[in-house]
Amino acid sequence: MGNLGVTSERAASIVIPTKERPRYLEVTLASVASQAATSAAEVIVVSDRQDRGTAAVARSYGARLIPLAGGGGANAARNAGVRAAVGDAIVFIDDDIEAPSGWLEAMLRAVASQPDCDVFGGPIRAALEGGGPRACGRESAPITTLDCGREDRDVAAVWSANMAVRRRAFDQIGGFDESIAGRGEEEEWQQRYLAHGGRVRYVANAGLDHRRARVDATLRALARAAYGHGRTARRNDVRKRQAPTFAAELRTLIGCIWHIFRRRCAIGVVLTTQSAGRLHEAIARPRS
Secondary structure, three states: OOOOOOOOOOOEEEEEEEOOOHHHHHHHHHHHHHHHHHOOEEEEEEEOOOOHHHHHHHHHOOOEEEEOOOOOOHHHHHHHHHHHOOOOEEEEEOOOEEOOOOHHHHHHHHHHHOOOOOEEEOOEEEEEHHHOOOOOOOOOOOOOOEOOOOOOEEEOOOOOOEEEEEHHHHHHHOOOOOOOOOOOHHHHHHHHHHHOOOOEEEOOOOOEEEEEOHHHOOHHHHHHHHHHHHHHHHHHHHHOOOOOOHHHHHHHHHHHHHHHHHHOOOHHHHHHHHHHHHHHHHHHOOOO
16 A cells, blocks of 8 residues: 655654544653654644644644544544654554653663564553442443553564554555444454464553543443443454354343442443443344
8 A cells, every 4th residue: 555654763753633632632642752853753643534633732842733624533533643744653643541650761772672573562550530430349430441461572462552563564554444433452463463364462561541521420421431441342242253142241240230239330231231232233234
């Protein structure tokens, strides 16, 4: 698909897709701007809709802003960021993360030490302001996380909230599939990369926090988001030809409801709404 950008002597380009969330973006940029300056990396904010708040925050932290017309989705924003980036290593993060000191250094050190590997990712920890709804401890966090252990190793996939890619990988297999939204956005690209003989490396010391502000960490807000995630997760499973049967989806929903009452677990409500989203998608778009 051709070269998606032009490289320079910069160590890296940090690409942050966003869409009308300047308060989240401000926390993200506050945590990465000084690290980028120390490592001679540029910071690019790709806005999936033009808004003054995002522009003001990007400008205040010296980030380059790329405004899009809107509606293209996160993968379209990532591709736009790749085209604009000048670094050889392109580091993708989400607009709702907070990176501790040393995060970027650890990621770039791993990239430099593994010249035959093109894709890297680090731990993603859930950080719910106020602690979030009550959990029984048997379920995973209600937002995206990644924990592959305390040692660096090759893995099947990492997530785009904390992922670095050498430019040559895009030159080899092209950009992200812009028709995919939600679950599977970066996974499909990594599957193509692995099919070409590539490696994905987990970098244990390059961890960051995946944030939810208090207003978005309530049971209602998390459940509403989980419903949409369930629908896109089901679509992703259908795309991979791995979608469970309708009966299996229904059993999972019943199990989630049982979990709420058996464990008195509020996070079970989030799991139930996610399962309901999957079931809705199974009814709306049956497998072929």
